[in-house]
Every structure is written in structure tokens, then in C-alpha cells.
Amino acid sequence: MAEKATTLSASEVVLDLEDAVPNLPAEKESARRLLVATLQELDFGQRTVAVRINGIAGSHALRDVVALVPAVADRISCLVVPKVSSPSHVFYLDHLLSGLEAEAGISKPIGIELQIEDPRGLEAVSEIAEASPRIEALIFGPGDFAAAMGMPQLKIGQETAGYPGDIWHYALFRIAVAARAHGLQAVDGPVSDIADLTLLERASRRAAQLGYEGKWVIHPDQLDTVNRAFTPGPEQVQRAEEILAALNQRGGASRMGGEMVDEANGRMAREVLLRADRPVPD
Numbered sequence: 001m002a003e004k005a006t007t008l009s010a011s012e013v014v015l016d017l018e019d020a021v022p023n024l025p026a027e028k029e030s031a032r033r034l035l036v037a038t039l040q041e042l043d044f045g046q047r048t049v050a051v052r053i054n055g056i057a058g059s060h061a062l063r064d065v066v067a068l069v070p071a072v073a074d075r076i077s078c079l080v081v082p083k084v085s086s087p088s089h090v091f092y093l094d095h096l097l098s099g100l101e102a103e104a105g106i107s108k109p110i111g112i113e114l115q116i117e118d119p120r121g122l123e124a125v126s127e128i129a130e131a132s133p134r135i136e137a138l139i140f141g142p143g144d145f146a147a148a149m150g151m152p153q154l155k156i157g158q159e160t161a162g163y164p165g166d167i168w169h170y171a172l173f174r175i176a177v178a179a180r181a182h183g184l185q186a187v188d189g190p191v192s193d194i195a196d197l198t199l200l201e202r203a204s205r206r207a208a209q210l211g212y213e214g215k216w217v218i219h220p221d222q223l224d225t226v227n228r229a230f231t232p233g234p235e236q237v238q239r240a241e242e243i244l245a246a247l248n249q250r251g252g253a254s255r256m257g258g259e260m261v262d263e264a265n266g267r268m269a270r271e272v273l274l275r276a277d278r279p280v281p282d
Helices: 025-041 061-075 087-104 119-123 125-129 142-149 169-181 197-209 220-229 234-250 263-275
Strands: 012-016 048-052 078-081 111-116 135-140 185-188 254-256 259-261
Touching (some): 025 061, 048 061, 061 078, 061 087, 078 135, 087 111, 087 125, 111 119, 111 125, 119 125, 119 142, 119 169, 125 135, 125 169, 185 197, 197 220, 234 254, 234 259, 234 263
Parallel strands (some): 012 048, 048 078, 078 111, 111 135, 135 185
16 A cells, blocks of 8 residues: 555655554554555655654554654654644654654654644644644544544544534634644545545535645545645636736736725635646736
């Protein structure tokens, strides 16, 4: 699976030591050795490479970090931390990484991405988001969040037909606001039903509309759907370019067709072009 990931159109590859590995000391240790060897052997190109360690509150996270940093710090960009429910989790990891980096002579700090997966984490998300300069992203974890909330679900990221609204809106929007307020990326969690691409597309477009930069996938068949949802289409790109051209020509507030456009429209247009990886005029 890791070898195949070197060929896929994913922006980031996350290798997992947490839920993908049985919660037994011998299994975790075997997975660490395999992961280190995999990172030393494979070339993931320009993709961001991350490793999801075990939760800080458990018994395996320390061994994960101690095994990874001296051996493959130059091969990874970030550690993904699951079930972050307190800024203290981040403080601990930040200090641990600083010590290991200093001991190994590592000059480039390892980044961290934080999964918000329970009510305590969501309540403290703003404090969590500012707990370390290493933080690069906040990630919503719908599966563990549903379990922690006592929501009657058995599929990760599923919708509830009988609920009069979007059951995920509050959590997603609160995380997005905290991420934006602290200059971080917001990333949505996965949909576990690999065959339901219609649900995946709805969930991806919802997250994109809330300002999320991306969404986790758990199977290559999900990649095209997610990449499409987070990439502005040709019509949206053309409209953004027209808005900026009009503002550059006339400035201030002016009429464009039947619509008033001003610098607020310009800021929105620049964001669309950035997401589409298109040149943004000054």
C-alpha cells in the first residue's frame, strides 16, 4: 500500500501507527520497524509525508516518536496526532520533539497536524490551535467524534437522513474558524464507505464550501472525487480572473454586469485562483 502511494495523485501520504495497527505492544513495535524501513526505501516525490502516531494520552506515543525522529526525521514533514483533547498534549509533544531534534542535530523542526476527535478537543480547539508553532493543520475525525458523542453510527463520515440539518456542520465550522484564526490548514476526515462516491462528493463539497483545504481518503478510488471537489472549476476560475481584471482597471466599487464588485470580491477571487494553482495578479 505504501509503495502504491508513491504513484497516486494525493497531496499528502499519511502512514499510520495508530488505528491501522492492533493495540498490542508487539504489534506496535513491529509496525514501527516496518514503517522506518519503508520511509528509508521509498521516494514519495513532492508529496507531503506524514506519520500518524498513537494518541498522547496512551502508552505508545512516546515510543513512536523516539523510534521515528532519530531514524527518519529527514524523510517526514509532519507527525499526525490523533485524539488531541487538550493543549497539554501539544506542549508535551513539542518539548519531546525539541529534545530529540537537539540530540540528533536536526535543524528543521518537524511539523504536527492535530486531529480533533472528541467533545473536549472541540471545546478547546482554539487553545489547541495556538499551542505550538509546529502546528500546520487541524483535522476533523468524524468516526471517533461520533463515538465520543454517543451518536448511533457505524460508518465513518455518514449522514443521518432523519436529522433536520447537517449533523457535522457545527464541528466542521468551529474547527475551520480556529484553523483560519491561527493561520492553519483545515482538513476534513474520511468517508469509510469506499463505494459510496456520491456521499463522498457531497461531504467533500461541503467541506470545501466551509473553507477546508482538503479531505482524507482511505482508498485510491476516492482520490479523483476529492481532488475535483477542492479544485475550482473553469467557470469559477474565469469569473475570478474577470473580477480582478475589472478591479485592476477601475478600482474601488464598480458595477460588473448586474453585480457590484469591490475589494472584498477581489480577496475572494484571489483565494479561488490560489486554490486552482493559477497566477494571482498583484
